Amino acid sequence: KAAWKTEDAFRQESVLAVILIPVAVLLPVSLVYKLLLIGSIILVLIVEVLNSAIEAVVDRFGGEIHPLSGKAKDLGSAAVLLALTLALITWVSILADAFL
Template structure:
């Protein structure tokens, strides 16, 4: 949680600590996040090896890196919606489904990037 009034280096340190707390929560509670990080760990050396140059390597790795990034946002949306209430409401379902769709689109985008670079 943010600490009001912090500036400069103390604010950066606090922000980093908050970010690491979020990573820890995702790691502990989100199976999809753990799977996507494993996929990133595997894709990283392959992206370096299979990319012909820095741009291709960055595209290969970056496209996979985007997936766990969006998974953290998806998890945040789900947590906020669940915090508001557990009663069924169509807008709650929309928010969760749309956030989940962003992860799916990132997966499609990564597959497209890998396919275009490796098979073109």
């Protein structure tokens, strides 16, 4: 609930999840493929929540500019990017296998 209220990225990814999860369920692919498609989207949401938690802790304890604070935030953002990349690769690969 807190992520939805305060995090734009989480809201955007949640909207995508609301669209893509039903699409995954309806696609004419195997159960394993459906689980991979859905799991990749859920993973993005999990990593986004963890990134938001890291940012909240850093902001709470770090009023001043500190290299470790920036590093923590950058690594959290990189984790989100990796999760999004994995989701994209998963979706493209499965859709290509199913329809090409």
